[in-house]
Amino acid sequence: MLVYHLPGTFETREAHLDLLWEAGATGLEERAGLIRAYFDEQTDLPADIRDGEWRDEADQDWQAEFKANLRPVQAGRVTIVPPWLRAEVPAGQVPLIIEPGMAFGTGHHATTRMAVEALSALNLDGQTVLDVGTGSGVLAIAAALLDARYALGVDIDPITIPIATENAEQNGVPAGRAAFMVGTLGDDLPGDVVADGVFDVLVANLYAELHDLLSGSYVGHLRAGGPLILTGILTSKLPLVHEALDREGFTDVQVRTDGDWALVTARN
Ligand code: SAM
Known part of the structure:
Protein backbone atom coordinates (compact mmCIF):
# COMPACT_ATOMS: atom_id res chain seq x y z
CA MET A 1 0.00 0.00 0.00
CA LEU A 2 1.44 3.34 -1.08
CA VAL A 3 1.10 6.12 1.50
CA TYR A 4 2.42 9.67 1.32
CA HIS A 5 3.29 11.01 4.80
CA LEU A 6 2.82 14.77 4.94
CA PRO A 7 3.83 16.54 8.18
CA GLY A 8 0.98 18.47 9.84
CA THR A 9 -2.70 18.07 10.52
CA PHE A 10 -5.89 18.64 8.50
CA GLU A 11 -6.06 21.98 10.25
CA THR A 12 -2.51 23.22 9.71
CA ARG A 13 -2.39 21.89 6.12
CA GLU A 14 -5.98 22.73 5.28
CA ALA A 15 -4.91 24.74 2.24
CA HIS A 16 -2.98 21.73 0.91
CA LEU A 17 -5.61 19.00 1.20
CA ASP A 18 -7.08 19.86 -2.20
CA LEU A 19 -3.62 19.49 -3.75
CA LEU A 20 -3.41 15.92 -2.42
CA TRP A 21 -6.83 15.07 -3.86
CA GLU A 22 -5.93 16.70 -7.19
CA ALA A 23 -2.70 14.66 -7.29
CA GLY A 24 -4.80 11.48 -7.11
CA ALA A 25 -5.02 10.62 -3.41
CA THR A 26 -7.73 8.02 -2.82
CA GLY A 27 -8.06 8.75 0.89
CA LEU A 28 -6.69 11.05 3.61
CA GLU A 29 -6.26 10.32 7.25
CA GLU A 30 -4.75 12.32 10.11
CA ARG A 31 -2.77 10.55 12.77
CA ALA A 32 -0.19 11.69 15.34
CA GLY A 33 0.66 15.00 13.67
CA LEU A 34 0.86 13.44 10.22
CA ILE A 35 -1.45 13.42 7.24
CA ARG A 36 -1.47 10.02 5.55
CA ALA A 37 -2.50 10.24 1.91
CA TYR A 38 -3.22 6.97 0.15
CA PHE A 39 -2.24 6.66 -3.52
CA ASP A 40 -2.47 3.91 -6.15
CA GLU A 41 0.79 5.03 -7.72
CA GLN A 42 3.63 7.45 -6.98
CA THR A 43 3.13 10.76 -8.71
CA ASP A 44 4.77 14.18 -9.08
CA LEU A 45 3.45 16.47 -6.38
CA PRO A 46 3.23 20.28 -6.42
CA ALA A 47 5.96 22.18 -4.55
CA ASP A 48 3.71 23.12 -1.59
CA ILE A 49 3.32 19.48 -0.57
CA ARG A 50 6.74 18.11 -1.43
CA ASP A 51 7.91 18.15 2.20
CA GLY A 52 6.46 14.69 2.79
CA GLU A 53 7.76 11.20 2.24
CA TRP A 54 6.53 8.25 0.14
CA ARG A 55 6.22 4.96 2.05
CA ASP A 56 5.32 1.52 0.80
CA GLU A 57 3.56 0.06 3.82
CA ALA A 58 2.47 -3.45 4.54
CA ASP A 59 -1.25 -3.79 3.91
CA GLN A 60 -3.16 -3.19 7.08
CA ASP A 61 -6.75 -2.24 7.62
CA TRP A 62 -6.07 1.20 9.09
CA GLN A 63 -9.70 2.13 8.77
CA ALA A 64 -10.75 -0.85 10.88
CA GLU A 65 -8.04 -0.08 13.44
CA PHE A 66 -9.05 3.58 13.66
CA LYS A 67 -12.71 2.65 14.08
CA ALA A 68 -11.93 0.04 16.73
CA ASN A 69 -10.14 2.68 18.83
N1 SAM B 1 -17.42 22.54 12.86
C1 SAM B 1 -16.64 21.31 12.84
C2 SAM B 1 -16.12 21.02 14.24
O1 SAM B 1 -16.28 21.87 15.12
O2 SAM B 1 -15.54 19.95 14.46
C3 SAM B 1 -15.50 21.40 11.83
C4 SAM B 1 -14.49 22.49 12.13
S1 SAM B 1 -13.05 22.38 11.07
C5 SAM B 1 -11.80 22.78 12.22
C6 SAM B 1 -13.09 23.89 10.14
C7 SAM B 1 -13.99 23.87 8.92
O3 SAM B 1 -14.10 25.22 8.46
C8 SAM B 1 -13.50 23.05 7.75
O4 SAM B 1 -14.50 22.16 7.32
C9 SAM B 1 -13.18 24.09 6.67
O5 SAM B 1 -13.47 23.65 5.36
C10 SAM B 1 -14.09 25.25 7.06
N2 SAM B 1 -13.65 26.60 6.68
C11 SAM B 1 -12.38 27.07 6.60
N3 SAM B 1 -12.39 28.37 6.27
C12 SAM B 1 -13.69 28.75 6.17
C13 SAM B 1 -14.36 29.98 5.86
N4 SAM B 1 -13.69 31.10 5.59
N5 SAM B 1 -15.71 29.98 5.84
C14 SAM B 1 -16.42 28.85 6.09
N6 SAM B 1 -15.84 27.67 6.37
C15 SAM B 1 -14.50 27.61 6.42
Missing part, protein backbone atom coordinates in the same frame (compact mmCIF):
# COMPACT_ATOMS: atom_id res chain seq x y z
CA LEU A 70 -12.93 5.27 18.77
CA ARG A 71 -14.64 5.94 22.09
CA PRO A 72 -17.76 7.99 22.91
CA VAL A 73 -17.04 11.65 23.63
CA GLN A 74 -19.06 13.36 26.33
CA ALA A 75 -19.52 17.10 25.85
CA GLY A 76 -21.90 18.64 28.34
CA ARG A 77 -25.37 17.17 27.85
CA VAL A 78 -24.32 15.55 24.57
CA THR A 79 -22.41 12.33 23.89
CA ILE A 80 -20.88 12.07 20.42
CA VAL A 81 -20.55 8.53 19.06
CA PRO A 82 -20.02 6.71 15.79
CA PRO A 83 -23.14 4.75 14.74
CA TRP A 84 -21.84 1.42 16.06
CA LEU A 85 -21.39 2.81 19.61
CA ARG A 86 -24.92 4.23 19.89
CA ALA A 87 -25.75 1.76 22.70
CA GLU A 88 -22.91 3.18 24.82
CA VAL A 89 -24.52 6.62 25.25
CA PRO A 90 -25.32 6.97 28.96
CA ALA A 91 -28.96 7.41 29.92
CA GLY A 92 -29.94 11.06 30.10
CA GLN A 93 -27.32 12.16 27.57
CA VAL A 94 -28.33 13.43 24.12
CA PRO A 95 -26.80 11.03 21.54
CA LEU A 96 -25.09 12.72 18.61
CA ILE A 97 -24.12 10.20 15.95
CA ILE A 98 -21.29 11.13 13.62
CA GLU A 99 -19.97 8.76 11.00
CA PRO A 100 -16.18 9.32 10.96
CA GLY A 101 -15.25 10.33 7.43
CA MET A 102 -13.54 12.92 5.33
CA ALA A 103 -14.99 15.99 7.05
CA PHE A 104 -13.49 17.40 10.27
CA GLY A 105 -15.64 16.99 13.36
CA THR A 106 -15.95 13.53 14.94
CA GLY A 107 -15.94 15.11 18.39
CA HIS A 108 -12.51 13.74 19.19
CA HIS A 109 -10.75 17.09 18.78
CA ALA A 110 -10.70 19.32 21.86
CA THR A 111 -12.12 22.26 19.88
CA THR A 112 -15.19 20.34 18.71
CA ARG A 113 -15.76 18.97 22.19
CA MET A 114 -15.49 22.42 23.83
CA ALA A 115 -17.84 23.93 21.23
CA VAL A 116 -20.48 21.24 21.83
CA GLU A 117 -20.08 21.81 25.58
CA ALA A 118 -20.59 25.55 25.10
CA LEU A 119 -23.72 24.96 22.99
CA SER A 120 -24.98 22.50 25.57
CA ALA A 121 -24.60 25.13 28.32
CA LEU A 122 -27.07 27.44 26.50
CA ASN A 123 -30.83 27.21 26.38
CA LEU A 124 -31.29 26.79 22.62
CA ASP A 125 -34.99 26.10 22.75
CA GLY A 126 -36.55 27.89 19.76
CA GLN A 127 -33.28 29.63 18.83
CA THR A 128 -31.58 29.98 15.45
CA VAL A 129 -27.91 29.00 15.24
CA LEU A 130 -25.29 29.74 12.58
CA ASP A 131 -22.34 27.31 12.42
CA VAL A 132 -19.47 28.74 10.38
CA GLY A 133 -17.07 26.03 9.13
CA THR A 134 -19.48 23.20 9.72
CA GLY A 135 -17.29 20.27 8.53
CA SER A 136 -19.16 17.09 9.51
CA GLY A 137 -22.07 19.28 10.64
CA VAL A 138 -21.44 18.26 14.23
CA LEU A 139 -22.10 21.67 15.81
CA ALA A 140 -25.21 22.50 13.78
CA ILE A 141 -26.58 19.00 14.46
CA ALA A 142 -25.79 19.36 18.18
CA ALA A 143 -27.71 22.65 18.19
CA ALA A 144 -30.72 21.05 16.48
CA LEU A 145 -30.67 18.14 18.94
CA LEU A 146 -30.52 20.66 21.78
CA ASP A 147 -33.86 22.08 20.57
CA ALA A 148 -32.68 24.91 18.34
CA ARG A 149 -35.48 25.87 15.96
CA TYR A 150 -33.08 26.07 13.01
CA ALA A 151 -29.34 25.56 12.56
CA LEU A 152 -27.51 26.55 9.40
CA GLY A 153 -24.03 25.13 8.74
CA VAL A 154 -21.84 26.81 6.12
CA ASP A 155 -18.47 25.62 4.84
CA ILE A 156 -16.19 26.71 2.01
CA ASP A 157 -15.36 23.06 1.30
CA PRO A 158 -18.06 21.48 -0.89
CA ILE A 159 -17.23 17.90 0.20
CA THR A 160 -18.57 18.68 3.67
CA ILE A 161 -22.14 19.49 2.63
CA PRO A 162 -23.40 15.99 1.66
CA ILE A 163 -21.52 14.55 4.67
CA ALA A 164 -23.14 17.02 7.08
CA THR A 165 -26.55 16.48 5.48
CA GLU A 166 -26.23 12.72 5.85
CA ASN A 167 -25.08 13.06 9.48
CA ALA A 168 -28.15 15.22 10.23
CA GLU A 169 -30.39 12.54 8.66
CA GLN A 170 -28.64 9.84 10.66
CA ASN A 171 -29.56 11.80 13.81
CA GLY A 172 -33.19 12.12 12.75
CA VAL A 173 -32.92 15.90 12.39
CA PRO A 174 -35.55 17.04 9.84
CA ALA A 175 -34.23 19.03 6.86
CA GLY A 176 -36.14 22.10 8.06
CA ARG A 177 -34.29 22.12 11.40
CA ALA A 178 -30.72 21.88 10.07
CA ALA A 179 -29.51 22.98 6.66
CA PHE A 180 -26.05 23.05 5.11
CA MET A 181 -24.61 25.12 2.30
CA VAL A 182 -21.31 25.85 0.62
CA GLY A 183 -20.22 29.32 1.56
CA THR A 184 -18.97 31.65 4.21
CA LEU A 185 -19.98 34.84 5.93
CA GLY A 186 -20.46 37.65 3.48
CA ASP A 187 -22.24 35.28 1.05
CA ASP A 188 -26.00 35.50 0.77
CA LEU A 189 -27.36 33.10 3.35
CA PRO A 190 -30.70 31.44 2.51
CA GLY A 191 -33.44 33.75 3.75
CA ASP A 192 -36.30 31.27 4.07
CA VAL A 193 -35.96 30.83 7.84
CA VAL A 194 -33.73 33.68 8.98
CA ALA A 195 -34.71 36.44 6.60
CA ASP A 196 -32.21 39.08 7.71
CA GLY A 197 -29.28 36.66 8.17
CA VAL A 198 -29.18 37.57 11.87
CA PHE A 199 -29.04 34.50 14.14
CA ASP A 200 -29.59 34.10 17.89
CA VAL A 201 -26.31 32.18 18.35
CA LEU A 202 -23.15 32.05 16.23
CA VAL A 203 -20.57 29.27 16.62
CA ALA A 204 -17.37 28.93 14.59
CA ASN A 205 -14.57 26.38 14.88
CA LEU A 206 -12.03 27.94 12.52
CA TYR A 207 -8.69 29.50 13.52
CA ALA A 208 -7.56 32.71 15.19
CA GLU A 209 -6.52 34.59 12.06
CA LEU A 210 -9.86 33.85 10.42
CA HIS A 211 -11.79 34.92 13.51
CA ASP A 212 -9.85 38.18 13.32
CA LEU A 213 -10.85 38.63 9.66
CA LEU A 214 -14.47 37.57 10.15
CA SER A 215 -15.17 39.31 13.46
CA GLY A 216 -16.90 42.26 11.74
CA SER A 217 -19.21 39.82 9.97
CA TYR A 218 -19.93 38.04 13.27
CA VAL A 219 -21.41 41.32 14.52
CA GLY A 220 -23.69 41.55 11.48
CA HIS A 221 -24.94 37.95 11.70
CA LEU A 222 -25.60 37.80 15.46
CA ARG A 223 -28.52 39.45 17.22
CA ALA A 224 -27.72 42.09 19.84
CA GLY A 225 -26.85 40.32 23.10
CA GLY A 226 -26.53 36.95 21.31
CA PRO A 227 -23.82 34.50 22.34
CA LEU A 228 -20.75 34.07 20.15
CA ILE A 229 -18.75 30.83 20.49
CA LEU A 230 -15.34 30.75 18.83
CA THR A 231 -12.81 27.95 18.86
CA GLY A 232 -10.04 26.41 16.76
CA ILE A 233 -7.83 28.96 18.53
CA LEU A 234 -4.33 28.03 19.66
CA THR A 235 -3.76 29.50 23.13
CA SER A 236 -0.71 31.36 21.75
CA LYS A 237 -3.05 33.21 19.34
CA LEU A 238 -5.58 34.30 21.97
CA PRO A 239 -4.40 37.96 21.96
CA LEU A 240 -5.40 38.25 18.28
CA VAL A 241 -8.93 37.09 19.06
CA HIS A 242 -9.21 39.32 22.15
CA GLU A 243 -8.17 42.35 20.07
CA ALA A 244 -10.68 41.53 17.34
CA LEU A 245 -13.55 41.10 19.80
CA ASP A 246 -12.64 44.35 21.62
CA ARG A 247 -12.44 46.18 18.29
CA GLU A 248 -15.91 44.97 17.27
CA GLY A 249 -17.46 45.83 20.64
CA PHE A 250 -18.14 42.30 21.95
CA THR A 251 -18.59 42.09 25.71
CA ASP A 252 -18.41 39.45 28.46
CA VAL A 253 -15.42 37.74 26.81
CA GLN A 254 -14.56 34.45 28.51
CA VAL A 255 -11.92 31.85 27.71
CA ARG A 256 -11.54 28.20 28.47
CA THR A 257 -8.69 26.00 27.36
CA ASP A 258 -7.92 22.35 26.79
CA GLY A 259 -4.22 21.70 26.20
CA ASP A 260 -3.04 24.03 23.43
CA TRP A 261 -6.58 24.86 22.34
CA ALA A 262 -8.88 27.65 23.48
CA LEU A 263 -12.56 28.40 23.22
CA VAL A 264 -13.74 31.99 23.56
CA THR A 265 -17.29 33.04 24.30
CA ALA A 266 -18.61 36.60 24.12
CA ARG A 267 -21.82 38.60 23.72
CA ASN A 268 -22.65 40.81 20.77
Whole structure:
Protein backbone atom coordinates (compact mmCIF):
# COMPACT_ATOMS: atom_id res chain seq x y z
CA MET A 1 0.00 0.00 0.00
CA LEU A 2 1.44 3.34 -1.08
CA VAL A 3 1.10 6.12 1.50
CA TYR A 4 2.42 9.67 1.32
CA HIS A 5 3.29 11.01 4.80
CA LEU A 6 2.82 14.77 4.94
CA PRO A 7 3.83 16.54 8.18
CA GLY A 8 0.98 18.47 9.84
CA THR A 9 -2.70 18.07 10.52
CA PHE A 10 -5.89 18.64 8.50
CA GLU A 11 -6.06 21.98 10.25
CA THR A 12 -2.51 23.22 9.71
CA ARG A 13 -2.39 21.89 6.12
CA GLU A 14 -5.98 22.73 5.28
CA ALA A 15 -4.91 24.74 2.24
CA HIS A 16 -2.98 21.73 0.91
CA LEU A 17 -5.61 19.00 1.20
CA ASP A 18 -7.08 19.86 -2.20
CA LEU A 19 -3.62 19.49 -3.75
CA LEU A 20 -3.41 15.92 -2.42
CA TRP A 21 -6.83 15.07 -3.86
CA GLU A 22 -5.93 16.70 -7.19
CA ALA A 23 -2.70 14.66 -7.29
CA GLY A 24 -4.80 11.48 -7.11
CA ALA A 25 -5.02 10.62 -3.41
CA THR A 26 -7.73 8.02 -2.82
CA GLY A 27 -8.06 8.75 0.89
CA LEU A 28 -6.69 11.05 3.61
CA GLU A 29 -6.26 10.32 7.25
CA GLU A 30 -4.75 12.32 10.11
CA ARG A 31 -2.77 10.55 12.77
CA ALA A 32 -0.19 11.69 15.34
CA GLY A 33 0.66 15.00 13.67
CA LEU A 34 0.86 13.44 10.22
CA ILE A 35 -1.45 13.42 7.24
CA ARG A 36 -1.47 10.02 5.55
CA ALA A 37 -2.50 10.24 1.91
CA TYR A 38 -3.22 6.97 0.15
CA PHE A 39 -2.24 6.66 -3.52
CA ASP A 40 -2.47 3.91 -6.15
CA GLU A 41 0.79 5.03 -7.72
CA GLN A 42 3.63 7.45 -6.98
CA THR A 43 3.13 10.76 -8.71
CA ASP A 44 4.77 14.18 -9.08
CA LEU A 45 3.45 16.47 -6.38
CA PRO A 46 3.23 20.28 -6.42
CA ALA A 47 5.96 22.18 -4.55
CA ASP A 48 3.71 23.12 -1.59
CA ILE A 49 3.32 19.48 -0.57
CA ARG A 50 6.74 18.11 -1.43
CA ASP A 51 7.91 18.15 2.20
CA GLY A 52 6.46 14.69 2.79
CA GLU A 53 7.76 11.20 2.24
CA TRP A 54 6.53 8.25 0.14
CA ARG A 55 6.22 4.96 2.05
CA ASP A 56 5.32 1.52 0.80
CA GLU A 57 3.56 0.06 3.82
CA ALA A 58 2.47 -3.45 4.54
CA ASP A 59 -1.25 -3.79 3.91
CA GLN A 60 -3.16 -3.19 7.08
CA ASP A 61 -6.75 -2.24 7.62
CA TRP A 62 -6.07 1.20 9.09
CA GLN A 63 -9.70 2.13 8.77
CA ALA A 64 -10.75 -0.85 10.88
CA GLU A 65 -8.04 -0.08 13.44
CA PHE A 66 -9.05 3.58 13.66
CA LYS A 67 -12.71 2.65 14.08
CA ALA A 68 -11.93 0.04 16.73
CA ASN A 69 -10.14 2.68 18.83
CA LEU A 70 -12.93 5.27 18.77
CA ARG A 71 -14.64 5.94 22.09
CA PRO A 72 -17.76 7.99 22.91
CA VAL A 73 -17.04 11.65 23.63
CA GLN A 74 -19.06 13.36 26.33
CA ALA A 75 -19.52 17.10 25.85
CA GLY A 76 -21.90 18.64 28.34
CA ARG A 77 -25.37 17.17 27.85
CA VAL A 78 -24.32 15.55 24.57
CA THR A 79 -22.41 12.33 23.89
CA ILE A 80 -20.88 12.07 20.42
CA VAL A 81 -20.55 8.53 19.06
CA PRO A 82 -20.02 6.71 15.79
CA PRO A 83 -23.14 4.75 14.74
CA TRP A 84 -21.84 1.42 16.06
CA LEU A 85 -21.39 2.81 19.61
CA ARG A 86 -24.92 4.23 19.89
CA ALA A 87 -25.75 1.76 22.70
CA GLU A 88 -22.91 3.18 24.82
CA VAL A 89 -24.52 6.62 25.25
CA PRO A 90 -25.32 6.97 28.96
CA ALA A 91 -28.96 7.41 29.92
CA GLY A 92 -29.94 11.06 30.10
CA GLN A 93 -27.32 12.16 27.57
CA VAL A 94 -28.33 13.43 24.12
CA PRO A 95 -26.80 11.03 21.54
CA LEU A 96 -25.09 12.72 18.61
CA ILE A 97 -24.12 10.20 15.95
CA ILE A 98 -21.29 11.13 13.62
CA GLU A 99 -19.97 8.76 11.00
CA PRO A 100 -16.18 9.32 10.96
CA GLY A 101 -15.25 10.33 7.43
CA MET A 102 -13.54 12.92 5.33
CA ALA A 103 -14.99 15.99 7.05
CA PHE A 104 -13.49 17.40 10.27
CA GLY A 105 -15.64 16.99 13.36
CA THR A 106 -15.95 13.53 14.94
CA GLY A 107 -15.94 15.11 18.39
CA HIS A 108 -12.51 13.74 19.19
CA HIS A 109 -10.75 17.09 18.78
CA ALA A 110 -10.70 19.32 21.86
CA THR A 111 -12.12 22.26 19.88
CA THR A 112 -15.19 20.34 18.71
CA ARG A 113 -15.76 18.97 22.19
CA MET A 114 -15.49 22.42 23.83
CA ALA A 115 -17.84 23.93 21.23
CA VAL A 116 -20.48 21.24 21.83
CA GLU A 117 -20.08 21.81 25.58
CA ALA A 118 -20.59 25.55 25.10
CA LEU A 119 -23.72 24.96 22.99
CA SER A 120 -24.98 22.50 25.57
CA ALA A 121 -24.60 25.13 28.32
CA LEU A 122 -27.07 27.44 26.50
CA ASN A 123 -30.83 27.21 26.38
CA LEU A 124 -31.29 26.79 22.62
CA ASP A 125 -34.99 26.10 22.75
CA GLY A 126 -36.55 27.89 19.76
CA GLN A 127 -33.28 29.63 18.83
CA THR A 128 -31.58 29.98 15.45
CA VAL A 129 -27.91 29.00 15.24
CA LEU A 130 -25.29 29.74 12.58
CA ASP A 131 -22.34 27.31 12.42
CA VAL A 132 -19.47 28.74 10.38
CA GLY A 133 -17.07 26.03 9.13
CA THR A 134 -19.48 23.20 9.72
CA GLY A 135 -17.29 20.27 8.53
CA SER A 136 -19.16 17.09 9.51
CA GLY A 137 -22.07 19.28 10.64
CA VAL A 138 -21.44 18.26 14.23
CA LEU A 139 -22.10 21.67 15.81
CA ALA A 140 -25.21 22.50 13.78
CA ILE A 141 -26.58 19.00 14.46
CA ALA A 142 -25.79 19.36 18.18
CA ALA A 143 -27.71 22.65 18.19
CA ALA A 144 -30.72 21.05 16.48
CA LEU A 145 -30.67 18.14 18.94
CA LEU A 146 -30.52 20.66 21.78
CA ASP A 147 -33.86 22.08 20.57
CA ALA A 148 -32.68 24.91 18.34
CA ARG A 149 -35.48 25.87 15.96
CA TYR A 150 -33.08 26.07 13.01
CA ALA A 151 -29.34 25.56 12.56
CA LEU A 152 -27.51 26.55 9.40
CA GLY A 153 -24.03 25.13 8.74
CA VAL A 154 -21.84 26.81 6.12
CA ASP A 155 -18.47 25.62 4.84
CA ILE A 156 -16.19 26.71 2.01
CA ASP A 157 -15.36 23.06 1.30
CA PRO A 158 -18.06 21.48 -0.89
CA ILE A 159 -17.23 17.90 0.20
CA THR A 160 -18.57 18.68 3.67
CA ILE A 161 -22.14 19.49 2.63
CA PRO A 162 -23.40 15.99 1.66
CA ILE A 163 -21.52 14.55 4.67
CA ALA A 164 -23.14 17.02 7.08
CA THR A 165 -26.55 16.48 5.48
CA GLU A 166 -26.23 12.72 5.85
CA ASN A 167 -25.08 13.06 9.48
CA ALA A 168 -28.15 15.22 10.23
CA GLU A 169 -30.39 12.54 8.66
CA GLN A 170 -28.64 9.84 10.66
CA ASN A 171 -29.56 11.80 13.81
CA GLY A 172 -33.19 12.12 12.75
CA VAL A 173 -32.92 15.90 12.39
CA PRO A 174 -35.55 17.04 9.84
CA ALA A 175 -34.23 19.03 6.86
CA GLY A 176 -36.14 22.10 8.06
CA ARG A 177 -34.29 22.12 11.40
CA ALA A 178 -30.72 21.88 10.07
CA ALA A 179 -29.51 22.98 6.66
CA PHE A 180 -26.05 23.05 5.11
CA MET A 181 -24.61 25.12 2.30
CA VAL A 182 -21.31 25.85 0.62
CA GLY A 183 -20.22 29.32 1.56
CA THR A 184 -18.97 31.65 4.21
CA LEU A 185 -19.98 34.84 5.93
CA GLY A 186 -20.46 37.65 3.48
CA ASP A 187 -22.24 35.28 1.05
CA ASP A 188 -26.00 35.50 0.77
CA LEU A 189 -27.36 33.10 3.35
CA PRO A 190 -30.70 31.44 2.51
CA GLY A 191 -33.44 33.75 3.75
CA ASP A 192 -36.30 31.27 4.07
CA VAL A 193 -35.96 30.83 7.84
CA VAL A 194 -33.73 33.68 8.98
CA ALA A 195 -34.71 36.44 6.60
CA ASP A 196 -32.21 39.08 7.71
CA GLY A 197 -29.28 36.66 8.17
CA VAL A 198 -29.18 37.57 11.87
CA PHE A 199 -29.04 34.50 14.14
CA ASP A 200 -29.59 34.10 17.89
CA VAL A 201 -26.31 32.18 18.35
CA LEU A 202 -23.15 32.05 16.23
CA VAL A 203 -20.57 29.27 16.62
CA ALA A 204 -17.37 28.93 14.59
CA ASN A 205 -14.57 26.38 14.88
CA LEU A 206 -12.03 27.94 12.52
CA TYR A 207 -8.69 29.50 13.52
CA ALA A 208 -7.56 32.71 15.19
CA GLU A 209 -6.52 34.59 12.06
CA LEU A 210 -9.86 33.85 10.42
CA HIS A 211 -11.79 34.92 13.51
CA ASP A 212 -9.85 38.18 13.32
CA LEU A 213 -10.85 38.63 9.66
CA LEU A 214 -14.47 37.57 10.15
CA SER A 215 -15.17 39.31 13.46
CA GLY A 216 -16.90 42.26 11.74
CA SER A 217 -19.21 39.82 9.97
CA TYR A 218 -19.93 38.04 13.27
CA VAL A 219 -21.41 41.32 14.52
CA GLY A 220 -23.69 41.55 11.48
CA HIS A 221 -24.94 37.95 11.70
CA LEU A 222 -25.60 37.80 15.46
CA ARG A 223 -28.52 39.45 17.22
CA ALA A 224 -27.72 42.09 19.84
CA GLY A 225 -26.85 40.32 23.10
CA GLY A 226 -26.53 36.95 21.31
CA PRO A 227 -23.82 34.50 22.34
CA LEU A 228 -20.75 34.07 20.15
CA ILE A 229 -18.75 30.83 20.49
CA LEU A 230 -15.34 30.75 18.83
CA THR A 231 -12.81 27.95 18.86
CA GLY A 232 -10.04 26.41 16.76
CA ILE A 233 -7.83 28.96 18.53
CA LEU A 234 -4.33 28.03 19.66
CA THR A 235 -3.76 29.50 23.13
CA SER A 236 -0.71 31.36 21.75
CA LYS A 237 -3.05 33.21 19.34
CA LEU A 238 -5.58 34.30 21.97
CA PRO A 239 -4.40 37.96 21.96
CA LEU A 240 -5.40 38.25 18.28
CA VAL A 241 -8.93 37.09 19.06
CA HIS A 242 -9.21 39.32 22.15
CA GLU A 243 -8.17 42.35 20.07
CA ALA A 244 -10.68 41.53 17.34
CA LEU A 245 -13.55 41.10 19.80
CA ASP A 246 -12.64 44.35 21.62
CA ARG A 247 -12.44 46.18 18.29
CA GLU A 248 -15.91 44.97 17.27
CA GLY A 249 -17.46 45.83 20.64
CA PHE A 250 -18.14 42.30 21.95
CA THR A 251 -18.59 42.09 25.71
CA ASP A 252 -18.41 39.45 28.46
CA VAL A 253 -15.42 37.74 26.81
CA GLN A 254 -14.56 34.45 28.51
CA VAL A 255 -11.92 31.85 27.71
CA ARG A 256 -11.54 28.20 28.47
CA THR A 257 -8.69 26.00 27.36
CA ASP A 258 -7.92 22.35 26.79
CA GLY A 259 -4.22 21.70 26.20
CA ASP A 260 -3.04 24.03 23.43
CA TRP A 261 -6.58 24.86 22.34
CA ALA A 262 -8.88 27.65 23.48
CA LEU A 263 -12.56 28.40 23.22
CA VAL A 264 -13.74 31.99 23.56
CA THR A 265 -17.29 33.04 24.30
CA ALA A 266 -18.61 36.60 24.12
CA ARG A 267 -21.82 38.60 23.72
CA ASN A 268 -22.65 40.81 20.77
N1 SAM B 1 -17.42 22.54 12.86
C1 SAM B 1 -16.64 21.31 12.84
C2 SAM B 1 -16.12 21.02 14.24
O1 SAM B 1 -16.28 21.87 15.12
O2 SAM B 1 -15.54 19.95 14.46
C3 SAM B 1 -15.50 21.40 11.83
C4 SAM B 1 -14.49 22.49 12.13
S1 SAM B 1 -13.05 22.38 11.07
C5 SAM B 1 -11.80 22.78 12.22
C6 SAM B 1 -13.09 23.89 10.14
C7 SAM B 1 -13.99 23.87 8.92
O3 SAM B 1 -14.10 25.22 8.46
C8 SAM B 1 -13.50 23.05 7.75
O4 SAM B 1 -14.50 22.16 7.32
C9 SAM B 1 -13.18 24.09 6.67
O5 SAM B 1 -13.47 23.65 5.36
C10 SAM B 1 -14.09 25.25 7.06
N2 SAM B 1 -13.65 26.60 6.68
C11 SAM B 1 -12.38 27.07 6.60
N3 SAM B 1 -12.39 28.37 6.27
C12 SAM B 1 -13.69 28.75 6.17
C13 SAM B 1 -14.36 29.98 5.86
N4 SAM B 1 -13.69 31.10 5.59
N5 SAM B 1 -15.71 29.98 5.84
C14 SAM B 1 -16.42 28.85 6.09
N6 SAM B 1 -15.84 27.67 6.37
C15 SAM B 1 -14.50 27.61 6.42
